[in-house]
Structures are given as structure tokens and as C-alpha cells.
Amino acid sequence: MTPSQAGRVRQVGLVGMVGMVGMMLTTTPAFAATTAIKAGRLIDPSGRVVTNAVIVIDNDRITSIGTSVPSGAEVIDLGRFTIIPGLIDLHTHMTYYWDRTPGTRPLNQPRRPAGVTTVLAAENARRTLETGVTTVRDLGASNEVDYAMRDLIDMGKMVGPRMFVAGQGISAPRAGAPAPDYAQLADARVAAGSDWVKIYGSRGSYQSVDTTQTLTYAEMKAAVDAAHAKHHRVAIHSYGPSGVKDAVRAGADSVEHGIDLDDETIADMVARGTVWVPTIDHNRYYVDAKDEFGFAPDTIPPLQAYIERNLESTKRAFKAGVRIGMGSDAVYTMFGQNTRELRWFVRAGMTPAQALATATTIPAALLGHEEDLGALAPGYFADLVAVDGDPLADIDAVINQVRWVMKGGTVVVDKR
């Protein structure tokens, strides 16, 4: 199912819900289907600040933004705050859960039944919402636990961000094993229920910053073409520059991670509109969480060196006009830190407004949801975040001062 098909399916579900609400209205007149949010300041789709606006919401959608409260609407007064669109994290691993039991580590935990992991991982989903992230693209999970979370959240049975998921990522076989048919693997992911296809084009994860490419250009292209033929989009992981170059040439919709990007690759990304998700902050997290993970001391300097080179490439790519997306690559105890990537983007030369676009309009378009996610406008999902302070002056307002979050018309975080 493509993201737009997913959207249609959800809309069909919503029509059902609207019908139910309609019936409820006849028996419970006190129920207010219309909500009016009084916003002290809001950031409109053009990036301008509008003061004292009233955002009117019917069920899960914004219906108008004006200055008056419709009669009978339930009013939520957010006059002290700045309202920004619900944020989008383009790279999570929501199903990677650790309960912090002393004496255990996040990696190599005993195997749990998929159903247990699904329930436990709800905590990651909740922590993500608390950062103002109301939509994620989850790029790699085992045992279809990500499908389960996506569907439970859509059904309203689990509280969490809306999820676009990849299921099991596609990677090279172990040394010595025959090369698989990558087109067939991509088809299988789509058939199983993945919204996105995730491909591991290189090594590199956790404390390892090994940049060795593991899939050839031809193998990447076979998988990308197969996914695109079924109207699904593709994200390719590559820690090193050769894998990034081949991923872009192969037609990946987004490329994850990467250092030492050359000018040719950067120009190719600009020409093709490839979104680059550099995930700078996830290595900062590994350095900070080294004791939790039990990483060897000699693995830390390479992580720090990777961060610097990752940031350097982000500066150059941004300057050249590459569309850059916010992806945390959050796992385990990183949930709740999903938006710290934005500070690196400001360091890479973005204004706070440009950094905000990496978590709103740019990812919405990548997901094929430019018409209902990532902006505050009529027709969009009522995904709203109230922050203290001025996010256009200081991006830390987004990172540290989220006070209230609405997702699809439902308040999911309230710390006012």
C-alpha cells in the first residue's frame, strides 16, 4: 500500500468514525465535535507568524484558521504559546525497547514474543509524542511488530504517532551465501504490508561506523525499481560515501546517514529531489549512552569523528540545496530525544524556520502527504504542538519546551 493509499484507507475509516459521531450527536448533544484552539501565535505554512488566531477543528481535521470562535465549540486556550505543526521524525526504530533493568543491556536482550514487544514499545510511542512528533517513518523492525503498532495506533487502541513502516529491512546475505533476487525481496516486503521499503546499502550501526558498501548499484536499483513499480517508496541506509552515491543514482527516495559526500552526489541529490536524512544526533546519543550499551572505550572516538564528518557534509549539502529531513534514528532510550537533530541542522547553517521545515513540510512531501501533514491549514490533520518561547528565534523552544500536543484532533500530551 502506498502512503497515499494508506491515507485513503484511513479516510474511509474516518468516514465511519464521522458517521458514528453523527449518531452520537443525536443522543448526546453535550458532545462537541468542533474544537476551537485559541493560539497566541502560530506559524503558518509560509513560515509567517500569525498572532491571536483561532484554529477550528472538526473531528481529526483543521477546518479553518481565523479570528472567531464558532458557537458551541469547545475552546482550548493556548494563548500563552506558539503553535507549530505536529512534527515528523523520518527515521525511528520504535520497536527497539529496553526496560532498563540493572545488569541488562539494550542489545542482546532475551527474545520476547512479538506481542509482548508490541505492548512494551507503546512506551517509545508515548515518549515520541511528548517531543511534539505526531508522525514517524519507522525504518526497520522484526516480526512485523511495526505493522501491529501502526495498525493499533490507527485504530485508536494504542496512543502514539501515526506510523509509516518498513517492516524488516533488506540487507546483503552473510558472507559466502548466494546473492538473493533483490526485486523479489522488495516485492515481498510490499506484499507483507510495508508502507516503505528499507534497504541496508552498507554496514554501520550502534558503535560501528564501518562505511563498507554491502549492496551494489545494480542490486539497489533492482529493489528500488520493484518497489516503485508497486508505488512504494524506498529509503537506503549508507554510512559511507560510495553507498550514498549509488543509492541516489539507483533512485532512492531518501538516503539515511552518510559522510564525505562528494560534489557530484550532492548535485545528483539536488537534481533528483532526493531527501537526505543525515541522522547526525544518533551518534551523539550512542556516545552519551555508552555505559548503558557497554560500548568499548575505543569505539567512542570514531563515533565522534563520524559526527563531525556527518555535520560537515550536511553543511555542504544544505548550502547546495539538498532537501534535508529530520530523522533521529531513535532506538531504546533515545525516545524523547527525537528532535535534538534540529540543533545540529541550525549548526549546519539553517535558520530555525529552515530547520523546522526538515520536520514538517519536507518530510510530509517525502511521505506523499504534502496535502494533509506538516502544516497548519484547512484540510490538514489537526496535528498541533504548543511550545513556550519563540521557535523561529531559538530552535531549543521546539526541542525542550513542548507543553501540549494534539494528534488528529485528540489531545495526547498536556503539560501546561
Ligand SMILES: [Zn+2]
Ligand atoms: Zn536506522
